[in-house]
Amino acid sequence: MIAPIALPHVATSPAPDHAMPTPGSVPPARLVVLHTARLVGRDLVRNRWLLSSALGFALVTELLIRLGGDGLRIVASLVNVVLAATPLVSAVFTVVYWHVAQDFVALLLAQPLRRSAVFAGVALGLVVPLAAAFVAGVGLPLVVHRSIDRDTARAAFTLLGCGVALTATFSGLALAIAVRSADRVRALGAVLALWGLLAIAYDGVVLFITTRFSDYALERPLLALAALNPIDLARVLLLLEVDRPMLLGYTGAVLERFFGGATGSILAGSVLLLWIVVPMWIAARGFARRDL
Amino acid sequence: MDPLLSLRSIAKRFGRTRVLDDVTADVHRGRITALVGPNGSGKSTLNKILLGFVSPDHGTAMFDGHDLLRSADARATIGYMPQQPRLPEQLTARDLLELLHRLRPDAARDERALDLLQVGPLFDTRLGVLSGGQRQRINAALALHFRPVLAVLDEPTAGLDPDSAQQLKLLLRDLTREGRSVLVTSHVLSELETLADDVLFLLEGRVAFAGPLAALRARATDGSLEGAIAAVMHGEASEVAA
Amino acid sequence: MASLALVATVLPAIPIDQCAAQTYAREDRTFVVSSAGPYTRIADALAAAPAHATITVRPGRYREPTVIVRRPVTISGMPGAELDGEGARELLVVAADSVTVRGLTFRNTGRSQVEDRAALRVTNALHCTIERNTFIDTFFGIYLAKVEGCRIHANRLTGPAGSQMLTGNGIHLWSSRDVTITDNVIRRHRDGIYFEFVRHGAAIGNESAGMHRYGLHFMFSDSCRYERNRFVENTSGVAVMYTNHVVMRGNDFSRNRGPAAYGLLLKEISDSELHDNRFRDNSIGLHLEGANRNQIAGNRFEGNGWGVRMMADAQDNLVEGNVFARNTFDVATNSRSSTSTFRGNWWDRYRGYDLDRNGRGDVPFAPVRLFATVATDAPATVLLLRSVLVDLLDLAERVVPMITPEGLVDAAPLMRTPQLRLVAATERP
Numbered sequence: 009m010i011a012p013i014a015l016p017h018v019a020t021s022p023a024p025d026h027a028m029p030t031p032g033s034v035p036p037a038r039l040v041v042l043h044t045a046r047l048v049g050r051d052l053v054r055n056r057w058l059l060s061s062a063l064g065f066a067l068v069t070e071l072l073i074r075l076g077g078d079g080l081r082i083v084a085s086l087v088n089v090v091l092a093a094t095p096l097v098s099a100v101f102t103v104v105y106w107h108v109a110q111d112f113v114a115l116l117l118a119q120p121l122r123r124s125a126v127f128a129g130v131a132l133g134l135v136v137p138l139a140a141a142f143v144a145g146v147g148l149p150l151v152v153h154r155s156i157d158r159d160t161a162r163a164a165f166t167l168l169g170c171g172v173a174l175t176a177t178f179s180g181l182a183l184a185i186a187v188r189s190a191d192r193v194r195a196l197g198a199v200l201a202l203w204g205l206l207a208i209a210y211d212g213v214v215l216f217i218t219t220r221f222s223d224y225a226l227e228r229p230l231l232a233l234a235a236l237n238p239i240d241l242a243r244v245l246l247l248l249e250v251d252r253p254m255l256l257g258y259t260g261a262v263l264e265r266f267f268g269g270a271t272g273s274i275l276a277g278s279v280l281l282l283w284i285v286v287p288m289w290i291a292a293r294g295f296a297r298r299d300l
Numbered sequence: 301m302d303p304l305l306s307l308r309s310i311a312k313r314f315g316r317t318r319v320l321d322d323v324t325a326d327v328h329r330g331r332i333t334a335l336v337g338p339n340g341s342g343k344s345t346l347n348k349i350l351l352g353f354v355s356p357d358h359g360t361a362m363f364d365g366h367d368l369l370r371s372a373d374a375r376a377t378i379g380y381m382p383q384q385p386r387l388p389e390q391l392t393a394r395d396l397l398e399l400l401h402r403l404r405p406d407a408a409r410d411e412r413a414l415d416l417l418q419v420g421p422l423f424d425t426r427l428g429v430l431s432g433g434q435r436q437r438i439n440a441a442l443a444l445h446f447r448p449v450l451a452v453l454d455e456p457t458a459g460l461d462p463d464s465a466q467q468l469k470l471l472l473r474d475l476t477r478e479g480r481s482v483l484v485t486s487h488v489l490s491e492l493e494t495l496a497d498d499v500l501f502l503l504e505g506r507v508a509f510a511g512p513l514a515a516l517r518a519r520a521t522d523g524s525l526e527g528a529i530a531a532v533m534h535g536e537a538s539e540v541a542a
Numbered sequence: 543m544a545s546l547a548l549v550a551t552v553l554p555a556i557p558i559d560q561c562a563a564q565t566y567a568r569e570d571r572t573f574v575v576s577s578a579g580p581y582t583r584i585a586d587a588l589a590a591a592p593a594h595a596t597i598t599v600r601p602g603r604y605r606e607p608t609v610i611v612r613r614p615v616t617i618s619g620m621p622g623a624e625l626d627g628e629g630a631r632e633l634l635v636v637a638a639d640s641v642t643v644r645g646l647t648f649r650n651t652g653r654s655q656v657e658d659r660a661a662l663r664v665t666n667a668l669h670c671t672i673e674r675n676t677f678i679d680t681f682f683g684i685y686l687a688k689v690e691g692c693r694i695h696a697n698r699l700t701g702p703a704g705s706q707m708l709t710g711n712g713i714h715l716w717s718s719r720d721v722t723i724t725d726n727v728i729r730r731h732r733d734g735i736y737f738e739f740v741r742h743g744a745a746i747g748n749e750s751a752g753m754h755r756y757g758l759h760f761m762f763s764d765s766c767r768y769e770r771n772r773f774v775e776n777t778s779g780v781a782v783m784y785t786n787h788v789v790m791r792g793n794d795f796s797r798n799r800g801p802a803a804y805g806l807l808l809k810e811i812s813d814s815e816l817h818d819n820r821f822r823d824n825s826i827g828l829h830l831e832g833a834n835r836n837q838i839a840g841n842r843f844e845g846n847g848w849g850v851r852m853m854a855d856a857q858d859n860l861v862e863g864n865v866f867a868r869n870t871f872d873v874a875t876n877s878r879s880s881t882s883t884f885r886g887n888w889w890d891r892y893r894g895y896d897l898d899r900n901g902r903g904d905v906p907f908a909p910v911r912l913f914a915t916v917a918t919d920a921p922a923t924v925l926l927l928r929s930v931l932v933d934l935l936d937l938a939e940r941v942v943p944m945i946t947p948e949g950l951v952d953a954a955p956l957m958r959t960p961q962l963r964l965v966a967a968t969e970r971p
Contacts, residue, residue, distance in 0.1 A: 051388035053390075055390060077867070077868070078868070080845070088928055088930070091929070092930045108388075109388065111386045112386075115387070115396070118382075120374075122372065207929075207930045208934070215923060215932075218922045218923045218926065219920045222920035226922040239930075243927075244925065251847065251924075253797075253799050253847040254924055254927070256825055257800065257826060257847045258801065258925070259801075259925070299355065
């Protein structure tokens with residue numbers, strides 16, 4: 009005998025009837041996204057690799073706190089970690105998980121659901137736990153040790169905000185690549201190359217331009233170049249918090265006026281948001297049109 | 301009676317590879333149709349076209365009066381059991397079923413699949429720690445849970461223990477008695493003999509045979525299924541049975 | 543304006559009334575200026591007063607031509623006694639020895655492109671005392687030229703509002719000796735305190751904040767010292783140039799930020815002492831150029847863009863027992879070699895160990911990062927700070943030094959933050 013199963017919404021086994029069943033209605037896309045995201049999130053919350061990344065962030069933060077220094081110094085040291093690690097972790101994890109989740113996605117798509125809703129659900133279910141792992145990993149040690157006070161709160165929030173934005177951006181970029189590639193290894197290679205391009209090579213070009221044309225006033229072109237690369241934009245926003253005297257020493261009023269005012273903040277926020285929305289949109293479009 | 305599913309001139313290329321070429325076939329109501337063919341003959345692609353995962357370059361697919369290629373809703377009464385899928389390791393069968401219930405709150409349900417396949421004891425175990433056979437039972441149950449008019453099963457008995465395989469076959473037979481149809485993909489010939497009413501045989505993307513099992517068997521000189529298959533594989537394009 | 547001035551010149555002809563005569567009688571040497579008389583203008587009282595007399599100025603706003611003091615007197619303003627230049631002229635010129643000016647408010651000199659128009663000018667005089675005066679909207683505040691033995695104490699000087707660059711200096715000293723400048727508060731001038739060709743001057747406990755140029759501008763002034771001053775939020779910080787034997791102790795150089803904003807710029811300064819100062823949140827904490835044999839000890843460099851920037855022509859300086867924390871770059875130089883000595887400083891970046899427990903790290907610390915050197919040559923590269931690429935380059939440079947100066951190391955870095963004798967600079971609201 010089989011123990012009766014308690015399921016929500018499940019009526020007791022109806023007597024077999026020979027009338028054709030109704031297919032039933034489908035909830036609005038919003039709910040499809042939410043339910044799917046919730047389940048993906050639930051899968052990820054217990055994911056070994058995700059937990060490891062959270063633990064890694066926590067260990068680094070703990071180490072930096074133990075090495076001493078005030079809150080601002082800890083945040084400053086974390087800047088390098090955040091700029092290098094969050095894009096890499098989220099991009100690699102996203103590619104791997106997307107490929108693992110193929111059959112789960114197929115299970116959902118076999119239901120009468122829109123592809124865009126299913127995709128959005130999986131993407132959201134991926135980004136939120138990834139971002140949460142970062143925020144918890146970095147945030148918890150800071151809170152436990154009371155490393156952040158009123159003066160450094162702004163810098164700490166900027167750090168967490170930039171980390172979350174970069175996580176979402178690189179998750180989106182990774183998805184845009186993964187949905188177009190059936191081969192996991194090739195997708196991973198492409199994602200790593202993209203990371204290397206944005207995190208390292210791009211700055212190499214900027215460094216070359218900067219040293220080559222150091223006799224010219226470069227503040228504005230350099231700021232424009234930074235805004236085109238999400239990692240650089242996050243970096244400049246963080247520099248404004250942790251290396252403010254240095255930055256004002258070079259760019260003077262240009263940067264202050266730009267980022268200090270509402271326009272600059274809105275512009276920076278919008279560019280970061282675009283860097284999340286556009287890759288996700290490209291990924292969703294690729295997913296909607298492709299043969300699976 | 302009209303066929304439940306009628307495919308006309310379905311063609312699909314992946315790059316330079318012609319995967320399906322002018323596939324025309326029917327799946328009839330209340331019957332189990334076996335989709336057979338060697339690896340690479342286009343069986344999976346045909347399944348994916350039915351489920352909307354792949355859009356064909358050419359051809360039409362009418363399902364129960366709906367254009368299957370145009371409307372996602374037409375798929376609401378198709379149940380799909382993929383070939384040994386990898387489901388989220390940290391989730392349980394209950395998680396998946398609850399999700400499906402939330403996504404399709406008022407679709408008709410059938411608890412028999414859960415009972416017959418003995419999914420109950422596995423319900424709250426993480427999918428990651430279940431055996432392949434246990435997962436396959438859950439997989440089958442999920443496919444049949446919403447009382448599909450057409451069940452598309454890809455290698456359903458692969459990995460199943462003989463007892464469960466038998467249960468599944470009985471369940472499929474039950475479905476046809478209710479007027480439902482089954483399209484089962486397999487490369488195991490013996491499954492055909494005990495299960496299928498009709499056979500759709502694909503060879504290099506083309507229909508090599510389509511018709512009742514008996515008609516296929518009749519092709520063999522010795523009356524055996526192996527002989528019939530061999531005859532089809534080496535013979536010329538066969539006529540399409542009505 | 544012209545008619546007012548005309549009336550003013552006629553006033554002395556009016557006879558002194560009985561009431562004023564009584565006041566006069568009570569204190570033989572005190573001359574009272576008030577709108578009600580006996581003198582309605584300071585100039586009139588001065589004209590009447592003998593040497594060493596005291597002129598008391600009662601509350602009221604006095605508008606009169608530039609007042610010139612030719613005898614040693616004390617001019618003492620009561621609260622609310624204001625001299626108004628109506629935007630057109632200097633207010634008070636001291637051309638006599640031993641003059642004291644106290645408690646007056648000087649207002650509204652207007653500005654001038656052609657002259658150094660000052661609210662209070664002292665020229666060729668000995669032993670003047672200028673204390674507790676208030677200067678508001680003045681072009682130059684106190685202007686001392688060729689004076690000796692003067693005391694400038696507890697004045698408040700505020701330049702014109704707005705961001706216009708056309709302002710003069712707060713306290714301006716030129717070619718003088720033995721002048722002490724103590725406890726003044728200066729705001730919104732071009733330079734807060736300006737020394738040129740001064741000997742044995744001292745600036746102590748002043749606060750110079752929000753200058754359009756330097757909080758303290760100091761040139762060709764040997765053997766001077768400044769202590770416990772606060773130089774905060776000045777456009778270019780503090781510049782000390784072309785001078786030997788300066789003592790700088792216990793000052794606070796904070797939040798001087800912007801292009802070419804120095805906590806302290808030492809240019810051609812030699813054999814001087816820089817002790818127990820605090821450099822906080824400046825774009826450049828301390829910049830040395832052609833500065834030799836200076837002692838830089840017990841200072842705190844905290845949260846600056848550049849902590850110490852030592853150019854190739856700064857030689858044989860001793861940097862000892864300082865604290866370096868949270869600076870973007872602790873030390874930078876444009877040279878591959880260094881003749882200066884760094885020892886026993888505390889560096890927050892230092893990660894060495896101390897096996898023999900003598901309080902000094904056993905591994906030397908090289909405070910110059912590759913990128914600090916790059917950014918010295920190409921300042922725009924600071925926009926690449928903290929990039930992964932830059933960190934990798936820095937790491938590579940640490941393994942195989944190619945660009946950073948080999949000799950510039952702290953051989954015995956401190957393991958614990960030293961207790962610095964930071965003399966608290968006078969805090970004012």
